Amino acid sequence: MQEALASAVPAIVMDQGGPRFIVRHGVTGVVASSDEEFCRSVAMLASSERVRREMGHAGRLQVEGQSWDGVFEEVYEGYAKPVGVL
8 A cells, every 4th residue: 555655546445454544535545345335436546537646646645754664663553452442
């Protein structure tokens, strides 16, 4: 996800797993809650250059100041949290 956002490419992810914490729904991509929503989101981004450009720009801004060290620190902090705590 970090690489996609850094490349100004909006990401579409499912609402399970780690990527959902990186993508900002409706801003840098889509966090889909079903296969149908995932497919609709792919079609929407494929057909709208404006939305791709806006989300891509927002994603690039989101990760511009991040380093891999910082990214991994966030991951490690997430691992240290008790299960079920976001």
